[in-house]
Amino acid sequence: MTPPPKDTPAQMQKQDESTGLSALVQSRNQRSIRDDGSFNIEQRGLPFVEPSDVYQELITMPWWKFNTIVLSSYALVNTLFAVLYYVIGLQHLTNIEGTTEWERFLDAFFFSAQSLTTVGYGRVAPVGIPASTLAAFESLLGLMGFALATGLIYGRFSKPKAKILHSKNMIMAPYQGGEALMFRIANGRKTQLVEAEVSVTLGKIRVEDGKEIRRYFQLDLERSKISLFPMAWTIVHPINDKSPLFQKTQHDFVREDIEVMVYIKAFDETFSDTVHHRISYKAEDLIWGARFVLPYEQQADGKTIHHLNKVGEFIRVELAASPKEEVQEVLRKS
Amino acid sequence: MTPPPKDTPAQMQKQDESTGLSALVQSRNQRSIRDDGSFNIEQRGLPFVEPSDVYQELITMPWWKFNTIVLSSYALVNTLFAVLYYVIGLQHLTNIEGTTEWERFLDAFFFSAQSLTTVGYGRVAPVGIPASTLAAFESLLGLMGFALATGLIYGRFSKPKAKILHSKNMIMAPYQGGEALMFRIANGRKTQLVEAEVSVTLGKIRVEDGKEIRRYFQLDLERSKISLFPMAWTIVHPINDKSPLFQKTQHDFVREDIEVMVYIKAFDETFSDTVHHRISYKAEDLIWGARFVLPYEQQADGKTIHHLNKVGEFIRVELAASPKEEVQEVLRKS
């Protein structure tokens, strides 16, 4: 593959050290940002796992996984206590009526469940010091476990989760006689977002001293902040001589392994908290020569309908002034 | 109806793209902001409902609705479990004393309620593996449901809700020899608000290329931020040659379908959180020639009384220098 062209001095100067990514040395065809918005870096040597890391894990895992963990912990703890009651002797529990040992063990298991949940029917009840002590401890443990569950369930719900929809593609679109790199975002939840800010960082491979090195640049935007965000927002990076993308062809996007990293921050009024979102576009997500379609429709009664599933819809257009190059085969290879 | 007059070049320039509303194409007589502060846009194509959307719905619905949902869920879940106990066989529950099948079913229903709430009197208690397993699961479910309810009730209370009172009308008032557009807001709660900020956006219809199009403008304010907000605050937009309302008559407000959108943000010290509020005024809310009455009263003991129900009170005054026009009949029509 042809090495990427050298940048102009103006493009050299635009390099941005303040992104915190200067040392990120991803190889070609690796995204810096994963689909879930996390950085594509493996952290090793983390000292040790802390309780709050486990808690955080329990907060963010999917519901089916969380429920599975709750149910199996419940079964496990009850089994452990059932074993302990069995060891102490089931004659210390009233009304154990199982005829086989297995049924008697299950009676202990259910007594444990009744203690842990503090339902305590009392048909089976502890008698004597060892069983009573164990039951007293178990119901305290149950309360504490339940306190934990309350916090977990509250935590799972109460943290604001932005669902920023973004166009699947970024497009090179006609803009004020020239071109601009555009993509579009919208709020995918019913909450009200205000004071939305976006910052866009370009990562690309540059040859320095004969070595390929990945460099990062802040892209200037036509507008980087809006006070209200009720509708789709088209983010526009005009291609001019200050842009690190000036005079680049679609081919260059592939050759320089370009990645456009988007960082969105907004205030969620409903949750009264700040939400964040990151997107990564790569060369294969670029549509060279397109224009976004307006995702709005006005009803007969004058009401505006916003079609969220049309946020990324575009039509192909010709780009008059831009450098052209055949890149179809290149794209097919990568 | 006469089309609205063309704007001056200065007024053209004032158009503000940073409101995030540039594409909002509401037709005449539609407000951009509804009474509850949400945008008058219907979002369609939202991918799917998420648990946290349901949670959010449960947090924000009125209390009667929330309580109805809690009560009917309780009844429903107990009915479901009663059916299951009935299927397993009521001989596996102790002391089922109902004589008819319906009474026996109700006994199962009440046993279910006693398990779900973990009250577990124990007069009726499960015997045998199937009934005990079901009861063990039900009391866990009860605890989890209760954990959820705890979070919901906390969430319903702990999120700060601003209650910003605003004058029913905006007024065109005498101001420093000219006029100013004014409205008044006050804190309708006992909490202390500080660092209040207000931004006012004007939406109006303009004829561009022979087509009516709605445009948005940021209005300059005499003061847009106050550090303490213990009393009524009169928001003042002076009408000068930089204002998009310069030399407009009351008639123009109707013809241009003017909407004044207000966005208020303040820090609620009591809740230690930021609160938000939006207001929309339209042409029919405008009083042409008025002056707000001071809503304060000083008692004999020197104490200041702030009458919150007088925040919007005004008296009619003559506007000396402003352009006049008969609009009564126009207003009556709309």
Add this chain to the structure above:
Amino acid sequence: MTPPPKDTPAQMQKQDESTGLSALVQSRNQRSIRDDGSFNIEQRGLPFVEPSDVYQELITMPWWKFNTIVLSSYALVNTLFAVLYYVIGLQHLTNIEGTTEWERFLDAFFFSAQSLTTVGYGRVAPVGIPASTLAAFESLLGLMGFALATGLIYGRFSKPKAKILHSKNMIMAPYQGGEALMFRIANGRKTQLVEAEVSVTLGKIRVEDGKEIRRYFQLDLERSKISLFPMAWTIVHPINDKSPLFQKTQHDFVREDIEVMVYIKAFDETFSDTVHHRISYKAEDLIWGARFVLPYEQQADGKTIHHLNKVGEFIRVELAASPKEEVQEVLRKS
């Protein structure tokens, strides 16, 4: 009393409209800010009480009051349910063994308590549809009430409460050859405060058009923000020709009914939240000619001790250059 002197033009210009207090027309000898930091204004005409206002009240009331309300609500609810069980008929509760009607009523009362707290011993248990239905409802109510209590207790603890200690007096102290108005604050809790900001507003009576009117001014500070706040911070307003206190005597402080209002904001690292505090100093709190004593002590082992009870300690000093006047008798009168 002599009317306060007219201000210089420079002093006139310094009037600050952005405090949000411009309309506050407190009479003489009334503080604008009460000791608890709230504004000395009575709000009337608040539309109606909302649940979240009651909640807020329950969060902020003292513990003895909160506990009294919890206990008496518990007694009240149990009494109500006891009456209902009594009306339904105590034959529908098992093991009611009281011999007098009063004892039988108390048995119903204790059964109610056992249902509400979901302890449900089961010696007394409901039999039949009406009693069982009531008990099922009561235990649900108990859980919901308890969910509420959990949120209330969490809310009472988890909101950060700043305890900013301040010197009882403000002092007029020697400063760089002239004078400065000073007072001192310190963090009265064990939490770490960072990014502390202070803003100081002066309220004073001025004669305008022959009428006494209260005006507000922002005071310039030697330093209004510190990044770390582990120790006492002396707030300094230098008296120069830009100060509204320039060439004022101690007598003027009384005549102009001066109030110095302090607004402190800091980030509490421990609670990860912003805390706020307000202080009001009046003429009678002013010490004319003093110097704060350093509240630190260095131990033999090199450790610094910060004596929080000495934050307001000062020694009397002579003010060389300041205008003097005999005000002792004036102070005694007011």
Add this chain to the structure above:
Amino acid sequence: MTPPPKDTPAQMQKQDESTGLSALVQSRNQRSIRDDGSFNIEQRGLPFVEPSDVYQELITMPWWKFNTIVLSSYALVNTLFAVLYYVIGLQHLTNIEGTTEWERFLDAFFFSAQSLTTVGYGRVAPVGIPASTLAAFESLLGLMGFALATGLIYGRFSKPKAKILHSKNMIMAPYQGGEALMFRIANGRKTQLVEAEVSVTLGKIRVEDGKEIRRYFQLDLERSKISLFPMAWTIVHPINDKSPLFQKTQHDFVREDIEVMVYIKAFDETFSDTVHHRISYKAEDLIWGARFVLPYEQQADGKTIHHLNKVGEFIRVELAASPKEEVQEVLRKS
């Protein structure tokens, strides 16, 4: 020991009053900031302990301590209530079957535990007014205590705790033909940190009027803010003529008892909250002439590995232009 050299006038001017530490008069060999990030000052004269201080203590203590307190409180409260039931008379509890007084007391103890946790088996149940009243009160107390525990456990988990890893040493490294003081930090948790800011304050002893006094200076940084913080960040203070460390030797670091205090602030996306961290470096932590090793490794599949345990790794290098001095023996003495 030779007194530290006088500063140049430029260095004198750099003294920074806005750190809030100006009065901190630590003696030699005392750190201003302890290892846990708190200030090395003993606060005395704190008015009194408040409930929220106790709560805060319970939130921040280690888990083993918290669990010990929960368990011993449980035992203590049960003992107290057992004594009360014993005093009332155990004939008012059903099924007390202990044969000795000690066993009968333990039966009361276990009944108390069953009431406090609301498990209420009911084998032992209160009969009569005094025992029933006490039990009704105890189960309410249990619920309230449990509400408190729920909040505590939630509080222990939900507050974001930054774990910023930092290099054990600060190094004097070659930098752009001269030198720079450097140290390195990284995020030691799996959470995503954004908008990280760092501010560095230098504390050193200066001779003023023949007296040693500790002064504080803000150090200029090559970069003090990064928008994303997924990897190690090397903080760089270039040594130039505006630096208070200009032309200082390693010896001067010891003589002037230099302390470099670092304050880091970042937004934790996962917790949606701001986190803080403080570090203190002293002369003995300084490596004179070193260069940090890159803690990254690129795998064969192109993935970047970040070795968190190598954040502080460095190699020794020669410093060409810097003033040298033999300080080994000085370091050994202190």
